[in-house]
Amino acid sequence: MQTWLHVPVSENNDNTDFESFDLIIIGSGSGNSIPDYLKNWKIAIVERGVYGGTCLNVGCIPSKMFVLPADAALAARNNDKLNIDTQFNGADFGAIRDRVFGRIDSISEGGRDYRATGSENITLFEGTARFVGDKQFVVEMNNESAQRHITAPKVLLAAGARPVVPPIPGLVETGFHTSDTIMRLPELPKRLGIIGGGFIAVEMGHVFSGLGSDVTLINRSMGLLRGFDQDITERFGEIFAKRVDLRFGHVPTNVERTADGIVITNGGERIVVDELLVATGREPNSDLLDVEQGGLECTSRRTVKVDDTMATNVEGVWAIGDIANSYQLKHLANAEATVAFWNLSHPGEERRQSYKAIPGAVFSNPQVASVGLTEQDARAQGLPISVGTRDYAGTAYGWAIVDETSFAKVIVNTETGLFVGAHILGPQAATLIQPIIQAMELDTPAATVARSVFYIHPALTEVVENAILEALVEPDPEPAVAPS
Numbered sequence: 001m002q003t004w005l006h007v008p009v010s011e012n013n014d015n016t017d018f019e020s021f022d023l024i025i026i027g028s029g030s031g032n033s034i035p036d037y038l039k040n041w042k043i044a045i046v047e048r049g050v051y052g053g054t055c056l057n058v059g060c061i062p063s064k065m066f067v068l069p070a071d072a073a074l075a076a077r078n079n080d081k082l083n084i085d086t087q088f089n090g091a092d093f094g095a096i097r098d099r100v101f102g103r104i105d106s107i108s109e110g111g112r113d114y115r116a117t118g119s120e121n122i123t124l125f126e127g128t129a130r131f132v133g134d135k136q137f138v139v140e141m142n143n144e145s146a147q148r149h150i151t152a153p154k155v156l157l158a159a160g161a162r163p164v165v166p167p168i169p170g171l172v173e174t175g176f177h178t179s180d181t182i183m184r185l186p187e188l189p190k191r192l193g194i195i196g197g198g199f200i201a202v203e204m205g206h207v208f209s210g211l212g213s214d215v216t217l218i219n220r221s222m223g224l225l226r227g228f229d230q231d232i233t234e235r236f237g238e239i240f241a242k243r244v245d246l247r248f249g250h251v252p253t254n255v256e257r258t259a260d261g262i263v264i265t266n267g268g269e270r271i272v273v274d275e276l277l278v279a280t281g282r283e284p285n286s287d288l289l290d291v292e293q294g295g296l297e298c299t300s301r302r303t304v305k306v307d308d309t310m311a312t313n314v315e316g317v318w319a320i321g322d323i324a325n326s327y328q329l330k331h332l333a334n335a336e337a338t339v340a341f342w343n344l345s346h347p348g349e350e351r352r353q354s355y356k357a358i359p360g361a362v363f364s365n366p367q368v369a370s371v372g373l374t375e376q377d378a379r380a381q382g383l384p385i386s387v388g389t390r391d392y393a394g395t396a397y398g399w400a401i402v403d404e405t406s407f408a409k410v411i412v413n414t415e416t417g418l419f420v421g422a423h424i425l426g427p428q429a430a431t432l433i434q435p436i437i438q439a440m441e442l443d444t445p446a447a448t449v450a451r452s453v454f455y456i457h458p459a460l461t462e463v464v465e466n467a468i469l470e471a472l473v474e475p476d477p478e479p480a481v482a483p484s
Helices: 053-057 060-079 093-118 197-213 230-240 330-345 373-378 396-400 434-442 446-451 462-471
Strands: 023-026 041-049 122-133 135-142 145-152 153-159 161-165 191-195 213-220 245-248 253-257 261-266 271-275 275-278 281-285 317-319 360-363 368-372 385-391 407-413 420-424
Touching: 053 060, 053 093, 053 275, 053 330, 060 093, 060 197, 093 122, 122 145, 153 330, 191 197, 191 261, 191 271, 191 420, 197 213, 197 230, 197 360, 213 271, 230 368, 230 420, 253 281, 261 275, 317 330, 317 407, 317 420, 368 434, 373 385, 373 420, 385 462, 396 462, 420 462, 434 446, 446 462
Parallel strands: 023 041, 023 153, 041 122, 153 317, 191 213, 191 275, 213 245
Antiparallel strands: 122 135, 135 145, 161 281, 253 261, 261 271, 360 368, 368 420, 385 407, 407 420
């Protein structure tokens, strides 16, 4: 049976003004998931913002709680295809906001209070930490004009990322929202502008257009969801353009506030909105930590370099989540935290994080889910592949929901028989893709997934089954010789 290994508090004779801990954790998102086997360690947690991290407070969870009412509002407008008469008569945005954050804020506050007062072995520092030496930090406290100096032989960096603010003239002076603030608006804006074309842009574009705003989305590239499979991006753009005014191929050259509203100058045109969301990506908080002062190496994207044990180039320092990878996915950060906590407390018994099948989903409407390589990337790598595609409309459940646009696509290596990737656009996409995620991680052949298990009829999972079977189509066998 594995047991935790206690690390004695270090004695720092050269820096007697540094308070010493067994472990310092920077960030309270996935870094807050401290396992029970560390309950006898003296631990410091440093959090510069709201307790609980991005996902809980400003990301995955609240955004999905807004997506569901937007889905319901959109369905109410389109139920005529089911031959029933429903209407959307408007949304009480303030009530939705209060319901969402009434729950989330209490969870965040409860977590903060527990760590501040209820954990005997944990000290919470609310402020911004930065390296001043090898595993040494100064913390600029949020609510007091004071600094705290802390050190430990073990450090876990889980400080996350923050919204990118592009250098558009007038943007800062005019005022704008990011994903950190847009969901807390006091009321639904009549006109919303969005700059960006990724996950956040299209999810919030769906939320606000679904609830009744006129949304204009401006993106510098010629499409949405860059990096996804081309069939997905093209179909998604066609569907989304029916609800959102899409302006591609330009970066705004100026933003200013006038009596008419916020004026965005974009490729020679003038777009006027009431509120503006900037959703041009998120950048790791490594610079705020002065990681170079701690001897840490970073990638070209400024994420802290780690290996698959989550260790950095500095002995005794691990990093996880958005500060350490470019996926920016909560489920990956949680998995990395599990690996890092084990490894920092069990020297010589290292566990490793797999990156073989990292899935992601976009909870817009239509929903999108993806894992593995796109068809374009697989072909660019010269892989021998077979592609299977099945429209929802080709299944019984697809008939039931009268779906004419959604599809599942799988990519199989014809030499190994293993999945290379999968991409689904449509209702329940993030759920439907799960069997393929599992198969890719466990090296289960595509033929086994398609032919060796039951798929409930007429469930929507049949769209995945049929897409796989299409990718596995083999030449017809030679006709049997008739008996003489």
